[in-house]
Amino acid sequence: MGNAERPEAETVLRLSGITKRFGPLIANDAISLSLKRGEVVALLGENGAGKTTLMNILFGHYTADEGQIEVFGTALPPGDPRAALAAGIGMVHQHFTLADQMSVLENIVLGTRALWSLNLGKSAARQKIRKLATDYGLEVDPDRMITELSVGERQRVEILKALYREARILILDEPTAVLTPMETEALFATLRKLVAAGLSVIFISHKLGEVQSVSDRVVVLRGGKLAGERRTTEATRRELAELMVGGQLPVNEIGPSSPGATIFELKGVSTRTMGGAALKQVSMQLRGGEITGLAGISGNGQAALAALIAGTLEAREGDIIVHGETARHWSPRAALDKGLGRIPEDRHATGMIGDMSVSENVISEAYRSPRFSRFGFLDWKAAADFARDIIKAYDVKCPSPEARVRLLSGGNMQKLILGRALDGNPDIILASQPTRGLDVGAVAYVHARLIEARDRGAAVLLISEDLDEIQTLSDRILVIHRGQLSKPSERGELTVMELGELMAGHGLDEGVTHAA
């Protein structure tokens, strides 16, 4: 796509030798990159590879320690977002930067006019927005409030905001992370129209499939360095993956499942909201020896469901049934006593206590057992031994059991949580976004452990916003939308598009009444 094949296409952006250090960490190491008119360049790399840092430097949020940026042939002054805007660079952040209580129009116009101008020029602005929207397939009503919009629509507003300011270079930071498959397709269609109109796009992603379907060229970053650059048409998926990881891609074999009896069940459970949709009359069953995947777009009740099962959110109505027994009182303690292993969504906020040591963290669910305490006194030696066992068995990179958890990487922290949750072979496992933000190696490791648990007969509930992950691991898939669950589907029964339909809330109605 685009006109990148045309050798005469002018270079609109050139980064040369960009280096950025954060203390001892080199986030960007002499990275050079160019972008031509009408071209989509994908910036591919794992979490922490330096993609976002590089783009923040380009947009003036950070100042590079070394290197220059040239836009349309002129040097861009460093550390000045306004200069970047004026030079025609527009950025769509992963986390939107919209004022919720204002209309689409006001958000788009915000910052383009002096605050004391009496007339915001609304009708002219409205016309311009309407034209941009129809030209590029970014339909959204300029007079609606941001709070009323879906995530996909908010993203369109962000793109419109950039286009309204005459951006010629558009940077999209992980734009598909929050979208359904259909919305993703629509976004790609928009990008195609934009480059056809002569804009240039930098598309940041860690998903190979997307990179291949939307970009002309792929630039791969790894550990802050430029790992390679390929024409999209000339690179294989495997080659890109290996550039990204820097070696062989770990592969998990997942055999057929042999489901056993139902060991965990929710019956008509409703909850209050937890920064997302509340659960409404949710019923589900988890069988032993099976991974049940819960797919859904962020904010549709996954957080509430995870908190409910983990014991931190109370059910307003309905029953939690474990091993055929209705639990009278449900709490984190009760969940642990009933043999649940729980991996929380947020490692830092919920999973671990950053300022405490590895030993102190690994015993936090079991410190009352005679294994770790007697007569109210803790046995720190036993705790350190347990920590060492986990460090060894789960290959955690950490200096000692006394090390503060805050100093560990996300992957190592997650391994500690796994070690704690899977200790004693729990037969019900709640894994909420267990691989979010991890590198490929750590992801493969977490997956392997979950498969292992399934194979020994545990019932695993995998909650994830990554549809690839859900499809790879799950024996059965449930889709959550606005706090309600779809009917379960078997592995391979539904296509990505069909799952996407469910995630967007189509065809859920008949599923709700007799779900699970």
Place this chain on the structure above:
Amino acid sequence: MRLEPRPSSSLAASILWPAGAILATIMFSSILVMIAGASPFTVFYLVFKGAAGSQFAALETLTRATPLIFTGLAVAVAFRARLWNIGAEAQLYLGAVMTVVLGTGAVTLPSAGLIPLIMIAAMLTGALTLLGPAILKTRFGVDEVVTTLLLNFIILLFVSMLLEGPLKDPTGLGWPQSKRVIAEAQLPRLIKGKRLHYGFVLAIVSAVIVWVIMKKTVLGYEMRAVGHNAEAARFAGIPVNRVIAKTALLSGGLAALAGFSEVAGLKGNLTLDLSPGYGYTGIVVAMLAMLNPLGVIAAAIFVAGIFVGADAMSRSANVPSYIAEVMVATSLLTMVAAIMLMRYRVRWR
């Protein structure tokens, strides 16, 4: 300006930064001393001499440190669990009230029975005083900074009412003061004829016990976990609200011991000037000690030394003894800054 966390703090840094804080305090105070028209060297020499230059001075410093150790421990324990107890002053006074209620003749027992009885009763009183705000916090989300702080004034007025009414000493010539505690209720002096009393020993023992609780016991572990990350603690099955309630009981009890020891060990009766703000100074002590129970002993002696030394200095050098409060306040600010710089590195852009 931005703060970046340091990966780890070296031993040298954990000595140099606090040392720098003390140096900065001295330099700042020197400027004020010079403005007051005296020589900093003379003044600091006199402060030191007044605090530790003689047996009398040293004993006076330890006597003054005793209530500060108790209130410092009370604050350290509470702050560890992120229960912001600003009400040690109120708990101190109610501990003192319970001491005079039981100790002025209402109960007659030999010392070996009476003193422990009064001590436990005083601790219970202080513990229950803080339990109220703690329950309001966990049940209804009421900010304990507000409730404990305001309770200080309410309790002080309540004590004033008691001293004008039921607890008023009929032989006190109309002064708002209680009767004196009976001999069996008094804590003996450590050295005959000096003011230092067994309350100081009790304070040291309390600090060691609190240290053991924080370091070695399930309760201490729970308190630290709740203080560092309550959400993660709750997720792991730690009963957060119950831990906060237990913390309140321990903290309130410790603060009440300050009141008990001042009445039973030093003053002998209860007056409205029993505490010149020991409850509030306890916050300074706890922060200077970085919430470490054993550090509280050192911090309390340091702060008490400055107050006692400055009193002596002001008599001979003609510099107002307010300089003591400036020094204590400055040392708190510089120490907090030093602790922050130990953990974070400052980046200018």
